[in-house]
Amino acid sequence: GNSVTQMEGPVTLSEEAFLTINCTYTATGYPSLFWYVQYPGEGLQLLLKATKADDKGSNKGFEATYRKETTSFHLEKGSVQVSDSAVYFCALISGYSTLTFGKGTMLLVSP
Amino acid sequence: DSGVTQTPKHLITATGQRVTLRCSPRSGDLSVYWYQQSLDQGLQFLIQYYNGEERAKGNILERFSAQQFPDLHSELNLSSLELGDSALYFCASSVDRPGTGHEQFFGPGTRLTVL
Numbered sequence: 774g775n776s777v778t779q780m781e782g783p784v785t786l787s788e789e790a791f792l793t794i795n796c797t798y799t800a801t802g803y804p805s806l807f808w809y810v811q812y813p814g815e816g817l818q819l820l821l822k823a824t825k826a827d828d829k830g831s832n833k834g835f836e837a838t839y840r841k842e843t844t845s846f847h848l849e850k851g852s853v854q855v856s857d858s859a860v861y862f863c864a865l866i867s868g869y870s871t872l873t874f875g876k877g878t879m880l881l882v883s884p
Numbered sequence: 885d886s887g888v889t890q891t892p893k894h895l896i897t898a899t900g901q902r903v904t905l906r907c908s909p910r911s912g913d914l915s916v917y918w919y920q921q922s923l924d925q926g927l928q929f930l931i932q933y934y935n936g937e938e939r940a941k942g943n944i945l946e947r948f949s950a951q952q953f954p955d956l957h958s959e960l961n962l963s964s965l966e967l968g969d970s971a972l973y974f975c976a977s978s979v980d981r982p983g984t985g986h987e988q989f990f991g992p993g994t995r996l997t998v999l
Contacts, residue, residue, distance in 0.1 A: 807987065809990075815992060815993075816886065816888075816974055816990040816991055816992045816993050817927075817974065817976075817990040818886065818990070819987055819988075819989070822987060862927065871917065871929050871932055871940050871942065872917075872929065872988055873929075874926070874927045874929075876926045876927075877926065877927070
């Protein structure tokens with residue numbers, strides 16, 4: 774079956790630090806990959822996506838590249854802000870399956 | 885704002901009771917998904933409806949049921965509530981047509997507290 778593994782948090786960084794949140798997956802077929810973000814007290818928002826190998830998704834300074842050879846979709850940002858503090862979920866969908874989420878990684882950014 | 889609405893925002897009830905959570909999808913979206921988010925279980929997929937028909941089932945308890953109405957809004961019914969059912973319940977919607985991708989748009993959630 775499909776599964777997503779994310780690094781455990783919390784990830785604690787100072788403002789302007791570089792961020793990496795690791796995500797690896799197992800899937801049948803050729804999945805589409807997503808990063809969702811959940812700010813405190815809110816629902817999940819789609820942050821970025823990639824639908825085929827070597828695609829790079831990007832949004833709001835965040836990037837992730839679909840690496841089929843390593844089955845990974847790591848999230849990166851060059852300079853985090855306090856407002857980026859949230860929980861980040863890696864997810865995939867394959868064929869007509871439903872979204873499979875990782876457990877989420879909490880990011881805490883201090884001034 | 886994702887365009888998905890959920891009511892109520894908060895719900896407090898007692899064990900053994902029954903509640904109904906409501907979701908209105910984004911305009912034009914045919915699929916509705918329900919998820920449960922709790923601290924110990926994380927984000928769990930419950931059930932999906934597509935244009936009124938059940939399409940996929942996840943970790944949904946027999947005490948829970950859902951339906952999607954002709955106007956595409958959906959309701960999740962939770963009965964014989966237990967303390968462990970306290971969680972955030974999210975609804976999501978997607979277009980779910982071939983070639984359009986399957987990204988889901990989430991509502992703000994209903995926080996259920998069972999006392």
